[in-house]
Amino acid sequence: MTRFDDHFQQALSDLSQKGLRRITQIMQPQQGPMVIRMIDNRLLCDFSSNDYLGLSHHPLLKERAQIWTEQVGVGARASRLVSGSLIFHQQVEEKVARFKRKEAALLFPSGWQANASVLPALFRLSQEQTGHKALVFTDRLNHASLHHGCAAAGAGQIRFRHNDLVHLTALLEKYQSEKGLRFIITESVFSMDGDQANIIGLRKIADQFNAFLYLDEAHATGILGVEGRGLSADQLGADLVMGTFSKALGCFGAYIAGSRAVCDWLINSCSGFIYSTALPPSMLGxxxxxxxxxPTMDIERHRLLEKATWLRQQLQQVGLDTGLSSTPIIPIIIGENSKTLQAAKFLEENDILTIAIRPPTVPSHSSRLRIALTAIHDDRMLEQLCSSLVKLASFLTRQV
Ligand SMILES: Cc1ncc(COP(=O)(O)O)c(C=O)c1O
Structure with a gap:
C-alpha cells in the first residue's frame, strides 16, 4: 500500500463505470488454438490471438531456439552497440532484408519499441538536415505505437481520414510550401479493422510530394503478398517497412527494413535500438x-484467406457489421462498450474466446469483437464459431 493508492483506486473505478477497465487473464495454451482460462479452468477455442499461421508451436522454431541457446546462452548479455551483437543477429537481419526485398534490416526487441523509437529518430533527421521540423502525415487509425513515436518526437500529426488517399493528397498540397522533410506513416493491414491500405496509391503520392513512406506491416507479414512478404515488398512500396515476429511469425521481436543508409543512420540515432539489450539467442533461433x-506456406495462406471470406459472408448475411475487413482479422463492430462486453461473454458461454476491443484502442462508439482466424482453426471450429456468431446476431437484436 502507498499513500497514493486512493488516486489509483479512484481512477480504476472510473474506468469500471465506463466499461473500460482492463484486466489480464491467464491462459494455458493447449493443442492447436485451444486454451484453458486459468481463473475458471475453462477450455476455450481462441479466436483472439495473432498466431495466424500457428507457428508458435512449430517444432522447427522450438528446436532452433534450443540449439542457439545451447550454443551461446540464454541472454545476449549487452546492447547491440556494446557486445550484444551476435552472429545470429546478423544472420536474421540478412534474412529479413532478403525476405522484404530491401538492402538491409535491423532487429528490435518489439514492434512497439520499433515504432516508438524509429519515428523520433527519423523526424530528428529533418531538423538536422533541413533546419525545419518534419511534416508528419498519419492515418487516423494508426496503431498506438505509431502515435507514441510521433508524440515522443513532439511531432504534431497531420491526420488523414482512414485509408483516404484523396484526403492525404489534399493535406500534402495544403502544406506544400512548408519546408522540412515529409513523412507518411501508415499500416498495410489495420490491426483492429483487418482492412488494407492501397500501397501502389501511397507510393505514387509519396513520390509526387517527395515524402518518405513508413509502413507498418505487422499484420500483413506472413499472410499477404508473394510468399507472405507483406503488401509492399514486391511493389517497391515503402521507404522503410516495419514488421513484427510476434504475429504470423509466431514468436517475438520486430524489425525495420530499408536502405543500408537508413539502417546505418538508425544504428547511430535510434534510442530504442541503442539503449536496449539485444534480442536473446533463443528468440533469434x-x-x-x-x-x-x-515462404513455404502458400497453401495455408490461401486456405486462411478463403476461410475468412466465407466467414465474413456468413456474418454479413445475418446483419453483423464486419467493417471493411478483407483479411483474417474480422471485426464485429457493435458500438457500445457494455454491449460489446456482453457479446464477448455470450461467446465465452459457447466456448469461444474473443476479446472486447474498446476505446482508446478503437475510436469511441466503435467497440467491437476482434475475430482473428488462423491456419490451425479447423472446419469444425470455424463452423462452431459461425453458428455461435449467428446466435449472437439475434442476441444483439434482442438487446436493442
Ligand atoms: C500495427 C501494429 N504495430 C505494432 C505492434 C506492436 O508489435 P509488438 O507486439 O511486437 O510490440 C502491433 C501489435 O499489436 C500492431 O498491431
Missing amino acids: AMDAALDIV
Whole structure:
C-alpha cells in the first residue's frame, strides 16, 4: 500500500463505470488454438490471438531456439552497440532484408519499441538536415505505437481520414510550401479493422510530394503478398517497412527494413535500438526458423484467406457489421462498450474466446469483437464459431 493508492483506486473505478477497465487473464495454451482460462479452468477455442499461421508451436522454431541457446546462452548479455551483437543477429537481419526485398534490416526487441523509437529518430533527421521540423502525415487509425513515436518526437500529426488517399493528397498540397522533410506513416493491414491500405496509391503520392513512406506491416507479414512478404515488398512500396515476429511469425521481436543508409543512420540515432539489450539467442533461433518456413506456406495462406471470406459472408448475411475487413482479422463492430462486453461473454458461454476491443484502442462508439482466424482453426471450429456468431446476431437484436 502507498499513500497514493486512493488516486489509483479512484481512477480504476472510473474506468469500471465506463466499461473500460482492463484486466489480464491467464491462459494455458493447449493443442492447436485451444486454451484453458486459468481463473475458471475453462477450455476455450481462441479466436483472439495473432498466431495466424500457428507457428508458435512449430517444432522447427522450438528446436532452433534450443540449439542457439545451447550454443551461446540464454541472454545476449549487452546492447547491440556494446557486445550484444551476435552472429545470429546478423544472420536474421540478412534474412529479413532478403525476405522484404530491401538492402538491409535491423532487429528490435518489439514492434512497439520499433515504432516508438524509429519515428523520433527519423523526424530528428529533418531538423538536422533541413533546419525545419518534419511534416508528419498519419492515418487516423494508426496503431498506438505509431502515435507514441510521433508524440515522443513532439511531432504534431497531420491526420488523414482512414485509408483516404484523396484526403492525404489534399493535406500534402495544403502544406506544400512548408519546408522540412515529409513523412507518411501508415499500416498495410489495420490491426483492429483487418482492412488494407492501397500501397501502389501511397507510393505514387509519396513520390509526387517527395515524402518518405513508413509502413507498418505487422499484420500483413506472413499472410499477404508473394510468399507472405507483406503488401509492399514486391511493389517497391515503402521507404522503410516495419514488421513484427510476434504475429504470423509466431514468436517475438520486430524489425525495420530499408536502405543500408537508413539502417546505418538508425544504428547511430535510434534510442530504442541503442539503449536496449539485444534480442536473446533463443528468440533469434525461433525467428530464423520462422523466416525459413513462412515462404513455404502458400497453401495455408490461401486456405486462411478463403476461410475468412466465407466467414465474413456468413456474418454479413445475418446483419453483423464486419467493417471493411478483407483479411483474417474480422471485426464485429457493435458500438457500445457494455454491449460489446456482453457479446464477448455470450461467446465465452459457447466456448469461444474473443476479446472486447474498446476505446482508446478503437475510436469511441466503435467497440467491437476482434475475430482473428488462423491456419490451425479447423472446419469444425470455424463452423462452431459461425453458428455461435449467428446466435449472437439475434442476441444483439434482442438487446436493442
Ligand atoms: C500495427 C501494429 N504495430 C505494432 C505492434 C506492436 O508489435 P509488438 O507486439 O511486437 O510490440 C502491433 C501489435 O499489436 C500492431 O498491431
